[in-house]
Every structure is written in C-alpha cells, then in structure tokens.
Amino acid sequence: MRIVKFDEIGNVIEKEKMTGALFNIAWKVSRPRQVVRRDGSLGNAELEQKDNPYLNVSKGVVELTTRSWLSASKLFFDMNLQEHTLRKAIGDDAYLWPFSCGIKKDSKLEPKILLRFPEGLFKELYESEFKRSKISYVTFRNQVYMKVLRGFVSKRWFLEYLFGATPYDFAAGEVEGKSSPKRSASNNINPVVQKQADNLNYLSLKKYLETSDRTNPDGIMPNGNYADPDEMKDQGIHYLQIETVDYDPRSILGVTPLMISTLELMAGYFLMTENVDESILNDSRSFSLNVAKESPYAKSDVVTKARLFMQDILRFGEKLGFPKMQSVSDALKIRIEEPENTPAAKLIRLQGNQSLFDYGINLMQKNQNEVLDTGFDDGSARLIEESILNGISYQPVIPEANIVQIGSKMIKSGIQTSSDSALMKEIWDKKSVAKQFVEQFGFTILSDYIVGNRRNFDEIFPRVKGMAVSVKNAEGPSDEKASLFRLAPTKEELWDAVSRIIRDGKKAMIELVVPGSVYRALFFQDRILSVIERLPAGVVGDGRRTIKQLIDSKNLSDKTNQIVIGPSEKETMDVQGVTLETIPGRGNEVLLRYDATSGTGNRSLEVLDEIDSSYLDELCRLAKALRLHDGALDIVIPNIYQRYDADHPEALIFLNAHATPELSMHENVLLIGNQNIAKKIVTMH
Numbered sequence: 001m002r003i004v005k006f007d008e009i010g011n012v013i014e015k016e017k018m019t020g021a022l023f024n025i026a027w028k029v030s031r032p033r034q035v036v037r038r039d040g041s042l043g044n045a046e047l048e049q050k051d052n053p054y055l056n057v058s059k060g061v062v063e064l065t066t067r068s069w070l071s072a073s074k075l076f077f078d079m080n081l082q083e084h085t086l087r088k089a090i091g092d093d094a095y096l097w098p099f100s101c102g103i104k105k106d107s108k109l110e111p112k113i114l115l116r117f118p119e120g121l122f123k124e125l126y127e128s129e130f131k132r133s134k135i136s137y138v139t140f141r142n143q144v145y146m147k148v149l150r151g152f153v154s155k156r157w158f159l160e161y162l163f164g165a166t167p168y169d170f171a172a173g174e175v176e177g178k179s180s181p182k183r184s185a186s187n188n189i190n191p192v193v194q195k196q197a198d199n200l201n202y203l204s205l206k207k208y209l210e211t212s213d214r215t216n217p218d219g220i221m222p223n224g225n226y227a228d229p230d231e232m233k234d235q236g237i238h239y240l241q242i243e244t245v246d247y248d249p250r251s252i253l254g255v256t257p258l259m260i261s262t263l264e265l266m267a268g269y270f271l272m273t274e275n276v277d278e279s280i281l282n283d284s285r286s287f288s289l290n291v292a293k294e295s296p297y298a299k300s301d302v303v304t305k306a307r308l309f310m311q312d313i314l315r316f317g318e319k320l321g322f323p324k325m326q327s328v329s330d331a332l333k334i335r336i337e338e339p340e341n342t343p344a345a346k347l348i349r350l351q352g353n354q355s356l357f358d359y360g361i362n363l364m365q366k367n368q369n370e371v372l373d374t375g376f377d378d379g380s381a382r383l384i385e386e387s388i389l390n391g392i393s394y395q396p397v398i399p400e401a402n403i404v405q406i407g408s409k410m411i412k413s414g415i416q417t418s419s420d421s422a423l424m425k426e427i428w429d430k431k432s433v434a435k436q437f438v439e440q441f442g443f444t445i446l447s448d449y450i451v452g453n454r455r456n457f458d459e460i461f462p463r464v465k466g467m468a469v470s471v472k473n474a475e476g477p478s479d480e481k482a483s484l485f486r487l488a489p490t491k492e493e494l495w496d497a498v499s500r501i502i503r504d505g506k507k508a509m510i511e512l513v514v515p516g517s518v519y520r521a522l523f524f525q526d527r528i529l530s531v532i533e534r535l536p537a538g539v540v541g542d543g544r545r546t547i548k549q550l551i552d553s554k555n556l557s558d559k560t561n562q563i564v565i566g567p568s569e570k571e572t573m574d575v576q577g578v579t580l581e582t583i584p585g586r587g588n589e590v591l592l593r594y595d596a597t598s599g600t601g602n603r604s605l606e607v608l609d610e611i612d613s614s615y616l617d618e619l620c621r622l623a624k625a626l627r628l629h630d631g632a633l634d635i636v637i638p639n640i641y642q643r644y645d646a647d648h649p650e651a652l653i654f655l656n657a658h659a660t661p662e663l664s665m666h667e668n669v670l671l672i673g674n675q676n677i678a679k680k681i682v683t684m685h
Helices: 008-015 019-024 072-089 119-128 137-154 156-163 191-198 205-212 229-235 257-272 278-293 303-320 325-337 343-350 356-369 378-390 421-429 431-439 454-464 491-502 547-557 567-576 613-625 677-682
Strands: 026-036 055-058 061-065 112-116 220-223 239-242 394-398 403-406 409-412 448-451 469-473 483-485 508-512 517-524 527-535 538-540 589-591 603-606 631-637 653-658
Touching: 008 019, 008 119, 008 257, 019 119, 019 257, 019 454, 026 072, 061 072, 072 257, 072 378, 072 394, 112 257, 119 137, 137 156, 137 205, 137 220, 137 239, 137 257, 137 278, 156 257, 156 278, 156 303, 156 325, 191 278, 205 220, 205 229, 220 229, 257 303, 257 325, 303 325, 343 356, 378 394, 378 403, 378 409, 394 421, 394 431, 403 421, 409 421, 421 431, 421 653, 431 448, 431 613, 431 653, 448 454, 454 491, 454 508, 469 491, 483 491, 491 508, 491 567, 517 613, 517 677, 527 613, 527 677, 538 547, 567 589, 613 631
Parallel strands: none
Antiparallel strands: 026 061, 026 112, 055 061, 112 239, 220 239, 394 403, 403 409, 448 508, 469 483, 469 508, 517 527, 517 631, 527 603, 538 589, 631 653
16 A cells, blocks of 8 residues: 655644645636527627626636635635626526637637645744745745645646546537547647647746746646736745636536545645656656547546556545545546546537537526526625626625625625624624634634534544644634633544534534633723733632532632533543542642633633733724724733734734623622723713
8 A cells, every 4th residue: 555655844734733724725716718609609798897806808708706815615605606697697698608618719718726825834834844944935935836836737637537528629620520539628738839838847936937938838837916927036926826627517617626625635735745856747748648638438548647646645635634535535536447437428428419519508508597596685696796797895704694795895685784783793703704804804813613513523623633622602602611622632522522512503613722811802982991811710729628619619709700510620620630529739720621711610810901002902903803893802812911013913813702791701800809890881981
C-alpha cells in the first residue's frame, strides 16, 4: 500500500494542527455561456450592464461571476441565485448553451474556477517555521502557490479524464459521422499550442512571468486582483485560476459539487506533499493531449496512473478527515474504473437517436424551464435579482429568515430595514452568521462547525480532533449545557457535550479555543458602560469544608447566581481529580466549569478602568459594524494591558453579540461588590 508522505510544509501543517485551513479554501467562479435560440442560432442577450462585477455580455456570450471569496456551500448558493436571475432576464426565446464548446467559432466557454487558500494559513506557516529562511512573506506565499500550481499542471490529464464532457467541437464543424467523439474537445490542444505550453516555466513566479507572454495554454495559472498582471511581480499571487474542467451539461449550473470537492482535495494534497519536479510537466502535457482526444468509451491509456493518483488523494483525504469523503470516493472510483460512467460517455449514451447538438438544444430548453429555488421569499429574491443585473453588492445573510444585505443596507423580506435592533438581533442570534458578518470588516473570529446530528458530527470530528474546543448553542443564548475543553476531548466526550444540546432540537456549535480571557462589553446608546472579565464558577478551599459544602455556602450567600452540579461540572471536577466530597486545601481554587456561560454560577471582574483604551476604540468599531447601539459584545483578548495593534487583529477576537444581556452580570462584580449600572442608564443624557 502506498503511504502518503508529507514534505516540510505538510509536516508543519500537521504538527501545528492547521489542517482545518485546508477545508476553508475560498472560491470564485466565472461561467461564460453562449445565448442560443430554439432553432440553434446564436442569440443576443439584451441586458443593460456597465462595469458589472457579476454580469458581462459580449457578442452573444453572457458571463456570470460569483461574489468573492466564498466557501463551497455558499459558492453553489450564489451560482444558483445568479442562474435564476439570468434565466429570467434573457427572455422566453433565449437559452444558455450547456457545453464548453460553443456553436460559434473562437468562443471560449470553459468555466474559470478560482481557488484561494486562507491568508491566515500562509501567515501561520511563515511565522512558525519559514520566516527563518530569510525570504520575504510574499516570496514564501508565491513559492507555495507555485508548488500547488505545478501539481495541478502535472495532473491536468486526471481532471480531463474525470470531467471531460465535450465530445465534439461544434463550432469547428465536428459532428457525428464526420468526427470521432472525444473526452474533451475543449481541451484538445493542437501541437502548435502544446509547443507554446512546453516553453512555460513554473519553477518560480519570476520565471513563469518571463515565459508566459500573458497567455497560458495549460489553462492553469497564478493570478491576482490586478489591473495589470505585471503588478503580480511585486505584490504576489492571490489565487490560482483553473480553466481545464468542462461544464457538465446535465447540471443546470454546469459546475458541480464533485468538481469543487475534487479540486479542493487535490489542492490540499499538492500543498502538503512533495514538490512536483518541473521536468515532468512536458510529459504530463502529452498525457493530457492523449486523454482529451481519446474515445469516451475506451479504457484510457492513463487509467493505471489515474487509479494510483486517485488512491493517493483519497488516502490523504481520509487521513485529514476531508468532508463528504465517502461520496467523493464513490464518484471518483466509478468514473476511473468504468469509462462508460465518465461524463462524455454518459452524454453519448443519453442522446439516443438524436444528434448530440440537438440533444444540447433540448437540454438547454429543459434547463431553462426548470424552476430554481432561490431560498428567499419574493421580496428578498427581487432585491438580489436587481442587484445582480445592476452590479450592486449583495450578500445573503440568513436566507431562511429572508435577510439580505444590499450595499450597506440590511433588509428583510424586501422592505424591512435595520433602523432598530430587531432585525439585527436575528443575525446576532445566529452565532456563525454574526461571526462571518464581522469578519468582512477585518475582525478576527474563531473557526467553528455547526452540528445537527450524529452523522454530521462524525464528519466534523476529524477536523477538531486533538484541539481545545468549546461547545455551545449555535442559535440563541447558550445555557448550562455549554462546555469548554481546555484539553482535547475524546470523540465520545465531545459527542456527549454536543448531544446535550442537539437532543433539545437545537444545533450545536463546536468552536476552536485560543489562549486569552473572555470579556463582555456592555453598550448603551453607543457608549461603553462596563467591560467585565467573565470567570467560570469555582470555589476556594478553607482546609475544612468539602467542595459540596463550599458550594452550598456560596449558594446561600448569592441567591441570584446559583451553582448547580450537572454533567459539565462533574466532568470538570473529574479532570482535576476531585469529587464533591474532596476537601481542598486552604486557598486552593477548584474550578467547577471551564466556561463562564450565564446562569452557571459564573463570576465577573470589572476591568473598564484597567483595559487599554485602544481596545475600547476597537470595541466601538465592532459595535458599529454590527449596528449594535444597545447590547453586549463577547470577545477574547489575550492581554488587556498591551496596546491593540492593527497588524495583529488576533489580539481581539469576536465571539457573540447580545441584544438583551443580563445587567446583573455587570452589577455584581468581584472586588468592587455592587456597581449600579441601572442608575448609569437612567441618568444618561
């Protein structure tokens, strides 16, 4: 059995537990489609658009581009919204051609799939290991992207075998009876173009830019957010662009989840395993040329190589807990082992007695008539449609609540705005949504995973295995069922904590834990009234009484903040090796929980006069981003006495926002005793 071996980068990622970043690749997809009439002639989409980032119309080709940069699930949600919008806008006698080869010559219709690794991954790798090599951060990032790029170029033939779905180049006059079907006519590079590709040098970004002449016959290239590609020399690679995957005509969107999952799996594999030698790339192009022009039904000349590479990436995915591993594995295996199940072969089987061109005509009409569910009510859907058609920024915030952001406005059901906190509260209660919302303003958040059932949990666990985590209610306030594990829990320990929440019909959030203390900032009319450090429930021994007696005494003296011994408290004591009957030594503190969730006997320490003022400014900026005028913010700060540095945004991490926080948490504080927050509120001018 072949063993997946990591290189230096892979070993650091595994050692530092950064593998979760590989499941957070961000995506952007552009899909150029020809507009075709029912009679098979080229149509013209008469859409008014100017400098539209989502919609470009040119000579009968409409190109849809998703928002930047999206997770895989949000990517398909966005493509669905855009597809729905375009199909409504082009009229009744216009359709979108489903193949990567158009009906008009010189029409390049392949989807452009852009992938970007999390910037935090590069920074963590650079700071933890590769800074000592004395190269600049930008140079390091370039080297990593070029390493992954060489991997993709070396396995272009693998993508063509799996996703080739264009048997004929219709614009070149290829039809049944006159031409033999191919796996991918759109990737069938002629010898002249292949010779140009052989001159490309992927050893470094510098060498690539010197040899590319701004064209790339390989269809896999480095890129960035630049008006002029020459700017990439100084500012570096921002993402990789892949144009070698054919549309799947049987899919309304053309781009499928299997395509994205396979690219994500390959990108992680190339990142963590040994470099692909530059010298083998020309041979790989020969494989690509042969695979592209093979008969779809034939057993490929590269099937043995494809099987071995598939086994490598699947073992890699299983080792790292890649999501949806089983479904991806099943789909890849059936395509490699049974050529008739590759997309191109399936198309030929499905066309029946009609020509493939006529089958495409019928298919595009069928797709046009299929109703696409936007996930929104009519009002919200209409706002998004007009935003896409007019190039106005939009963002689905909570689809199930019909909340969208159009420009800077938050709108519900097409008409209700966030002039008060009622609409925003719906966002704050969805913890994961609130975190993603503030992330766009440059604030740091903790990685999290939402769990609704055991199967869901089993898929997620490999990504949090060996890490300190907290478990809380994903939607709405957390309660005593929340848990925090300072030491990595076993799978069953974590499941016990998760199941306590989801058995009540709720969803649980597993959130990674970082060093630092948790604070809550209380706002009223945009002013900070209090900042408390939240301390978990605990007792201090006197050398005479048991832990149970100390708890009883504490509960007698504080009727409003009772300590109840439940599963979380018992687990916390077990970790410390104590029971309720243990007598702690004088002055020894025993924690009863590791988290400071409300209603668990948690304690508060007022730090408003101690925290560096730079954090107060940042908290006000955070509240403004969330449109929180009155309420509370929960944050993590490693050191409140050290001035906030914008170059290190991890010094303040957003956790939650609350519309109706408990005032008692800010009034009954340690050392000070009682402070009258209510009086501050009623006397404020």
